[in-house]
Amino acid sequence: MNAAVKTTLSREDVVRLCERVESAQLGAHAIRKLTDEYPAMTLADGYLVQNELRKRWLARGHRQVGWKAGLTSRAKMKQMGVDVPSIGFLMADMARAENSSITVADMVHPRVECEVAFVTKAELKGPNCTAEQVLAATDFVLPAVEVIDSRFSGFKFDLPSVVADNGSSARFVTGGRPRNVADVDLRTLGVTLEKNGEIAALGASAAVLGNPAEAVAMLVNIISEWGDTLPAGSFVMSGGITEAIAVKAGDTVLARFQELGSVSMRFV
């Protein structure tokens, strides 16, 4: 994929759509997917809107901790009806503590998914960033749960719309045990996602593009299209290993990862 290929939106359109998405995110209300009004909107347009959104977060003084890859597994692509992965940015404000209560009132229709998170110790640059370069630049990996929340009605969207909505990013929780990438097989880490004590989804980490490190490399290459690099110390969520599971107030969630421990939270 190449986000730089083609844009159709005017500067005014980008700002207008950014404000619409931002208002839906902050007000926790659903909107129609953006392509209903802009049918010609491209993936590159989606990233223009997302970058505008990120600039606004940064201008308000928030800290960006890193990025997330999304729609990286067959299960997720099938669930959402898309065929290319996407990325979004992660701000410190989106982090929630392990074993804490997470409010659902400020989200539209949250879902949870299990991911391997990477923390880097060296800068990564695209294009042509490889999984090997990602592994060499990784300080450690740790288990994470991402709470995604599409701002589009019925969680129905297409790629340009979901990218504009920052890849449905909402909250994230890390926990468990950090590991050196040399000490684990990043392809075969088994994962279970339990909701209220029952297994709701399971899988192994190869579900993410064959190896989650590939998703991080892909992400580095996407941000290089607008001139960004991934600085040392970045936090990257590599994408859901299983399909996403809907949660509501009263639910408890436990994600268990082979070799990496577990991450738990409850929703209120």
Next chain:
Amino acid sequence: MMTPGKIQHYGDALYAAWRERRTIPPLLEQEPEITLEDAYAIQLRMIERRLQAGETVVGKKIGVTSKPVQDFLGVFQPDFGQLTSAMVYQEGDVIPLDTLIQPKAEAEVAFVLKEDLKGPGITAADVIRATDYVVPCFEIVDSRIKDWKIKIQDTVADNASCGVYVLGKTKGDPRKIDLALAGMVLEKNGELIGTACGAAVQGSPANAVAWLANTLGSLGIPFKAGEVILSGSQSMLVDVKDGDELVCTVGGMGSCRVKFAGRSAV
């Protein structure tokens, strides 16, 4: 309860279907009142015929271990069948599909016992203690029932739809592996087609083996050191044809590779 004569009749019919690589109609169509106990009695008759023909029992397979399959068959417990010496392939062998009827492959973890397990009263911890090693494997399931139109009684009578199996060569120590969370990656002809982990099987494959030990104990069927137990599918059913190659890799355990050649009967 079926008469001994009918049990023998259906056991012999399934044996003949297996030998001649053809299918028979679902047993439930012929015997609507057939019970699970009847079905296991028919299975024992079918196996008796194979043993009379010179095969030996080398282990057991556990089936119907995942929630989707249990929901599909409307049951809430697994089933089992017996593995015989004629079902064994080694990793690296090519499985000849012309020996099978309507085969499908499943990726599993196999247990090899170093001590007898005599139920009832066996727990998952007993299973780990009595296990020599665990190993990734493929079970090639097959059905002697037309078009796989099975209910639980049909598959139980048909030796839990067992076909043949192949164990990988990399042995894992169950004392060092988190069996519930050991990830499973399944590839067909070099392409990733699915992932899972041990929890897909009864929360952990060790739970399925404990269930088996307790069930066999209550039926008086031996469960001996040296036996191989296929603990239940962690993957979807995979269609296989001439030239296909499957690889399953299990985190902390290793992998199993299998190739297929020829054409099955259906």
